Amino acid sequence: MCLPTGTPVCAPYPQILRTSVGTYGSEIVLNHMKGGSVCDVEPHSLAARLDIQSGDVIVSVNGHPLRDVIDFNYYAGEPLVEIVVQRGRETLRLAAERRFGEPLGVSFAHPTFDTDIRQCVNRCEFCFVAQSPRGMRRGLYIRDDDYRYSFLFGQFITLTNLTEEDWQRIEQQHLSPLYVSVHATELDLRRRMLGKADAPDILTQLRWLAERNITVHTQLVLIPGINDGIHLEHSLTDLVALYPAVRSISVVPVGVTRCHAPGLRAYAPEEAARLLEQVQPWRRHCREQFGVTLVYPSDEWYLLAGRSIPSAAEYDGFAQLENGIGIVRQFLDKWRRLKSRIRRRRHRAIQAKADEMFHEEERSLDKVQGRRQRKAGITVACGQMAAPILQKVCSEMEAIAGKRITVFPVINNWYGGNVAVSGLLIGRDVVEQLRGGGMRDQVLLLPRVMLDSTGKVTLDDLTLEEIECALEVPVVVAQSPSDIWEVLQDGLVSE
Known part of the structure; x- marks a missing residue:
């Protein structure tokens, strides 16, 4: 196989027996067993028919030893599936014809089985992980750069640490799409930004992927005076x-914490406005030429510059929502639709209960039932950046419901710098800033994005129960306008 020109062929990455990976770095202890440990089996699936059980270790599929969940899905994509399972000291060989549309139905304890997450070999001065203050749990300081996690979970990678085997596998298994941090397409500039003098030419790598019909979502993290201006034009x-x-x-401003490298700074509002003016012709050109906008500034630019958020149509399906591209637009549109339903249903059924009238599919309220309740007000905590948008929506809710909502922008003292997004809030900042702030008879709503995958633990390991205890108020997790509206209509707190 012909590798992209200039791509270094690295030694195979060593297998590590202990690591900290996963959402917010949850601790995982690995073992010497080959294959993947099953943690869950979906009912009415192929795995259920084969009587695969939680705790089983799947060693191979159709004769192929497994490195990770990607191998499992790839080699199980045949009409006849033969799976070798290790169950305690017993080895089982299970086989069945896969029915049309039947899910495999296996969840693994760890997506890459017994191999550690691939870590970054670059030394970027603007790396957010490198800027993180010391004192958090170990997993938050892992600088991951793993193409498997890019394919599985949409994590961004630099393509600087791939081996020849990795490139072969990407081609053979057609691992598409991948998410790539480009930052700059000029080779010398990108090498300086990555702190890696032998970083391969990203354009050669992207063209190699394009020739094999492997698509990529890219990001440009901009640093004032480094890769913006004429360099941004070159990259675009x-x-x-x-x-x-x-x-x-995606075009994203650099995040700057209180522990940033010397000389690194955040963008000012007027610079954000100029950036939006610079990329707008590119957005128009791509829309006219390709029918898609293609170039997507992150929400932060619009909020910092005080500009209107583009329409949903301009996000073309929100391909980089997890990268802060279009979150505000989705939130505003959900409120617009909910507000319209509220008005229509109130007109038809004034006397009906609000929580029955205004239920929305995506709401994710964690209700506590069967307890004595009392009337309460609402405080919505959020990052400073989201506060103006949230205040606008909550003011409209107040006008409709005739009830008070307090929006409380939490200052991110832990990260400091220009870090003002809700997703990086820590529990201690919330508690310290709200304690003694007149929270009596209040319900505290916390943004879902500040919690881990379980929706129960903050970045600094505080649980919802610990926050409730510290503030002596009930805490509810809110993800959408309908979550806020339901609490507002209930106006109730569990005692």
Whole structure:
């Protein structure tokens, strides 16, 4: 196989027996067993028919030893599936014909089985992990750069640490799409930004992927005076030319914490406005030429510059929502639709209960039932950046419901700098700033994005119960406008 020109062939990455990975770095202890440990089996699936059980270790599929969940899904994509399972000291060989549309139905304890997450070999001065204050749990300081996690979970990678075997596998198993941190397409500039003098040419790598019909979503993290201005023009020219292999180009401002490298600074509002003016012609061009906007500034630019958020149509399906591209637009549109339903249903049924009238599919309220309740007000905590948008929505809710909502922007003292997003709030900052702040008879709503995958633990390991105890108020997790509206209509607190 012909590798991209300039790509270093690294030694195979060593297998590590202990690591900290997963959402917010949950601790995982690995073992010497090959294959993947099953943690759950979906009912009415192929795995259920084969009587695969939680705790089983799947060793191979159709004769192929397994490295990770990608191998499992790839090799199980045949009409006849034969699976070798280790159950205690017993080895089982299970086989069945896969029915049309039947899910495999296996969840593994760890997506890469007994191999550690691939870590970054670059030394970027703007790396957010490198800027993180010391004192958090170990997993938050892992600088991951793993193509498997890019394919599975949409995590961004730099393509600087791939081995020849990795490139072969990407081609053979057609691992698409991948999410790639480009930052700059000029080779010398990118090498300086990555702190890696032998970093391969990203354009050569992207063209290699394009030739094999592997699509990529890219990001440009901009640093004032480093890779913006004329350098941004250069990068956009190169990346737009690779459409449709390059499916999206996000433009994101650098995050700066209180522990930033000397000379690193955040963008000012007037600079954000100029950036939006610079990329707008590219957005118009791509829309006219390709029918998609392709170049997507993150929400932060619009909020910092005080500009209106683009319409949903301009996000073309929200391919980089997890990267802060279009979250505000989705929130506003959900409120607009909910507000319309509220008005229509109130007109038809004034006397009906609000929580029955205004239920929305995506609400994710954690209700506590069967307890004595009392009337309460609402305080909605959020990051400073989201506060103006949230205040606008909550003011409209107040006008409709005739009830008071307090929006409380929490200052991120832990990370400091320009870190003002809700997703990086820690529990201690919430508690310290709300304690003694007149929270009596209040319900505290916390944003879902500040919690781990379980929806119960903050970045600094505080549980919802611990926050409730510290503030002596009930805590509810809110993800959408309907979550806030339901609490507002209930106006109740469990005692």
